Amino acid sequence: MPAPTTNTGSNRALEANRARALTEQADRCSVMLEAILAALRSPRLGDRAARQAATEVATNTLVELRTWTIEHRAAVVEPVTGAFERLRRDLGPLLRYGELDVQFVEPPANGRALPGEVAHAARAIVRNAVLTFADAGQARRVRIEWGCDGLNLLVGIRDDGAGDIDAHDDSLRPIVEQVSHLDGTMRVASTPGWGTEMNITIPLDPPEPALDGSDLTDREREIMRQVASGARNREIADEIGVSEHTVKFHVSKLLRRTGTRNRAELAALLH
Numbered sequence: 001m002p003a004p005t006t007n008t009g010s011n012r013a014l015e016a017n018r019a020r021a022l023t024e025q026a027d028r029c030s031v032m033l034e035a036i037l038a039a040l041r042s043p044r045l046g047d048r049a050a051r052q053a054a055t056e057v058a059t060n061t062l063v064e065l066r067t068w069t070i071e072h073r074a075a076v077v078e079p080v081t082g083a084f085e086r087l088r089r090d091l092g093p094l095l096r097y098g099e100l101d102v103q104f105v106e107p108p109a110n111g112r113a114l115p116g117e118v119a120h121a122a123r124a125i126v127r128n129a130v131l132t133f134a135d136a137g138q139a140r141r142v143r144i145e146w147g148c149d150g151l152n153l154l155v156g157i158r159d160d161g162a163g164d165i166d167a168h169d170d171s172l173r174p175i176v177e178q179v180s181h182l183d184g185t186m187r188v189a190s191t192p193g194w195g196t197e198m199n200i201t202i203p204l205d206p207p208e209p210a211l212d213g214s215d216l217t218d219r220e221r222e223i224m225r226q227v228a229s230g231a232r233n234r235e236i237a238d239e240i241g242v243s244e245h246t247v248k249f250h251v252s253k254l255l256r257r258t259g260t261r262n263r264a265e266l267a268a269l270l271h
Helices: 008-041 047-070 080-097 116-136 170-181 218-228 233-240 244-258 263-270
Strands: 101-105 141-148 152-159 185-191 195-203
Touching: 008 047, 008 080, 008 116, 047 080, 080 101, 080 116, 080 141, 116 141, 116 152, 116 170, 116 195, 170 185, 170 195, 218 233, 218 244, 218 263, 233 244, 244 263
Parallel strands: 101 141
Antiparallel strands: 141 152, 152 195, 185 195
16 A cells, blocks of 8 residues: 655645744733733832732733634634734733833725735734834834735834834844745834834735746736836826826736836846
């Protein structure tokens, strides 16, 4: 009898899902511990109140972790508003007893649903960023914003701290690795005395195979020719009779599928 075969691709996907699950649980535990420490250190709480608050945080988080483990965490997609609300709940204990004032800017309700991996990773990225700001001890306000351009999840995080963090800071290494794993991009801009801003772009779809000439539609060929001529999106839209948004969508798709970083590289590829 021949030996049973195994599906290597399925096994790798399963292992990747397990690794993501462990990472998310570890992140939740980190947030819980930070919240407990914030309660115990809070000058607004007496010893008894601090102990009660810390116990409440630990109990509630343990219940959430058990429930989360049982629930269908591996769902294929999550509504963007639901994913953002889960982030708000995850950060709730830390914000309740900590010193950070966090402003949440809701994503559009009609935004594209997020693949499960992207939703989980985006929450972990934001949690790690907030913990980094909290550990630095100088930030008092943090602004968290999610958006979607149809192809990418756009994450913006800004604080009012010392403004001395850059993309090579060791504290940001876990975030950089998570973004890189998802083929995303991350920009960090700091202004001394004013704070730090992170802008993260995470693709919602896996990379598509590289294009060759036979893969292009007539519309895509025309847009590439227009881009190569130096025309802007509005000019292209007027020329071929579509909306500027449609042109922007096609250009973004062409950049992604060809592996080019900007319009100049896309034009060079055509030539």
